[in-house]
Amino acid sequence: MSALNAASAPSAAQSSQTSATPEHDPGLSRRTLGVPAITLMIIAASAPLTVVAGGVTTSFAVTESLGVPLGFLLIAVILAVFAVGYTAMGRHITNAGAFYAYIAQGISRPLGVGASLVALVSYNAMQVGIYGLFGFQLSMFLEAKFGFSSPWWVWILICIAVVGVLGVNRVDVSAKVLGVLVGLEFLVVIVFDVISFAVAPEGVSTAALNPTTLFGPALGIILVFGVAAFMGFEGAAIYGEEAKDPKRTVPRATYAAIAIIGVFYAFSAWAFSVGIGPSSIIQASQESGPDLMFVFMTEQSGVIFSDIMTLLFLTSLFASLQSFHNAVARYFFSLGREGVLPSWFARTSRVGAPWAGSVAQTVIAVVVVIAFILGGEVFGGADALGDSAFLFPVLTMFTWLTNTGAMGLVLLMAITAAAVIGYFARNRRGLSVWVTVVAPAVSGLALLWVFIMILQNFPLMLGQTEPDATTFVLPGVVFVAAIVGIVWALIMRSRAPKLYAQIGHGTEPGAYGTELLEVVPDE
Template identity: 55%
Template sequence: MAIASQQAGVGSPSGTALGGGVARLGVPGIVLMIIAASAPLTVVAGGVTTNYAVSGITGVPLGMLLLACGLLVYAAGYVAMSRHVRNAGAFYAYIARGLGPEAGVAGAWVALVAYNAMQIGIYGMLGFATSSFVAAKTGLEIPWWIFVLVTIALIAVLGVNRVDLSVKVVGVLVALEFLVVLVYDLLALATAPEGISAAGFLPGDLFATGIGVVLVMGIAAFMGFESGAIYTEEARDPARTVPRATYTAVIVIGLFYAFSAWAMQMSSGPSEVVASAQANGPDLIFVELGERAGTLIADIGQVLFISSLLAALISFHHAVARYAFALGREHMLPRALGRANRRGAPALGSIGQSLLAAAVVVGFAIAGTGSELGPLYPVLTLFTWLTNLGALGLITLMAVVSIAVIGFFRRDRRDTTTWSRLVAPAIAAVFFATVSVLTLMNWNLLLGQEESTPLTFVLPGLLVIAAVVGVAIAIHARHRRPHAFESIGTGVMPALRAED
């Protein structure tokens, strides 16, 4: 018996409509989810510090501005397409509509691997940071994975509820993140031992040996900025909301990262910042906060560092669940994943992601028992391996999406300009393809390896396998389930035949 097709976003709360068929998210809510995925405090405390330490150059602030400009160029085509394609599986739908169904499903599977890797990898840092903080303050040695499993349970509860509940939680966490970093920045500028200067923003500071590392490590700080389009089905007036949120988020985090990286340089002095970063690592800002504002402020900063990881985990969790929903709705994954619960949440995708995360964490916990890496095991393995894998996948997808934008508007120019439908996407495609190549060229360095091991090739190989699986599923659908094949990237649930 055939079941009539349903347009995405139409139907009952327990059907194919995210958010219960009610548009709940405005620009502020989407901006918060985007910024949360970028984890500002985590980026400044961990990413910026590590960038200085590994690259050995002082051009990190300028590098952040350059990357932000590159992302704004990319956004021109990306948001132009978001006005015409409303789908929770953003990359999936864009690639399918621009380059064909097979490429779309391949991109969706790569996105699933990448977003899962980012989300699950962050648990490694959260477990280490929480366990270390509790041990330092109470003397209790609690295994890192216990904190992670508790966090997975918390996020699982948020994931099966309306997204606006997560936005409220994330909003508070993001505001506190910005506050503690701004306190650090102002104290840094007030005590600058070598005075205030333009060091870090001068071309010679960046265009030197090490620029590739700055760009590769810096782009990871922006991962999640593309997630605005994932919420198009739950946004009020998505044709306006998503573009405004995307541009706002890129500008805010780009300026914030550049300013904070510069303040960190002023804090130690341009001549000492690299040495300070190498000596203290991610603890640098907390050490300096303790020296300048007292132990209590430093402790609060460390707690907020943990909460910034929680905010990022929530954001990436929602991204994974919505990709699973989009694929399930169009029968590229089990159909049950493509139905929302009575709260309008992609519940099965959310639960599946939580179970996968728990399984991976337990696996790493067992493998790390007695490891010579000691307490740093979850950081040097789970966090390092998976977040770099996720970043590589997302960077590569952004290059492909840029090409897809050109393909989409080549057939129908609609209300676009030459800049947004051709020039900007072409520049973005070259930009992200270059960053992808630089990432692979520095892959051993990113993984902390002195020489290649099987892991060096297995991790990027997972993305290739995901793409091949996606193509195979699409080809199978084309020959055996043409009704499902025709729905790929449309956001429409295909009609079911009697044999389905």
């Protein structure tokens, strides 16, 4: 970017503000969210009960290693080191399109736009994929308890409507709903942990806490399956414009979420191994999968408590759906505000909710769900899947999309780590080398390694015995999104230089300033 363009960027941003954010449009709500609210929304995205019931058992089953609890701690350490530079950069850049803005300012505008489309694909994939598991679980629960047989997609469409309504309301309404649901999740998992230690058929064994169980041949697979449990932790920065004090609220919420998630998952995974028995947990996980937790609780505490856990499992999924919906809506808002997408996406309601982005995400969810409904009719019948036909929404919609989304988000974090180094290379702002170089470099390399491991083990993550078209098509969607975004940015540079100049800098009052005058590497 030339010095002339840099100097003219503020006026360009101001001149486009009217078209992107009309005067009657109040923008996002300000000074609304505190540390607890943002922390709870981050934790909601990771769905604690879902991770303990499904993620932990899957990790034990696939890795055939007792190192799962320590794996959660190692991932938490990697992400905490990543957060050092990530939150430091966030103190200088407040933008609802977090990854997009950080990469645009830290590396280049074209790569930033590419990252924005990867973020949209990844967050949408995570959110819509979870709908598949939600619809299937609720349909099965109603049939088991009341004999009421219903299509899995009916409940998904109803849930999409509820999530959409919350999405167009004040963000603190969503925060309060998610806070209650997350609190109940934690409570029921803690009860499960206590009962596990009380049962302990082999005693309170520390076998799963032995470092040799982690640092072995299964290390890469443990991290691949464990990292998805943390997806959403980076979302604090997305709420920066709505935080009560972005420079303090966002970093505190990010670190709090990483610490709580990491310790809670590690402790619960250890408790799981103690409750079933270290010598039996792998085989039991392979035989029962996510049902293992509910079978165990039925045996130890009765059917009623197990049913309560099942209901909270469903609310856990709902909380995650709402959290990812909010993230997508804010990305649409940020991109519409800056002219990367049509300005309509920047529309907000009188209470500061990004209603246009919320509606867009709802429409995407409906379209993708309908595509899977039709696909299930064509490819998910008994002839295609045999006895597993009824699992179509889980084996396809949930598995395909959530794994694709997690892969995209890990890639974005690795690139963002490089962006932190690039951003502070121009002006360290008095920060240490640890914050501006070492921490982002170490975490970036670690995340890049995890991303490569995900690509190598993608067939395993999809439950495939042999690679097929989806093995390559699903990751390809992420890479194609990045390429399309880069090409679109280059077109903008040629045809709309004023819009191009404001990419990643925001156009609301206070969202741009001295940072906009900095020289960004030539693009």
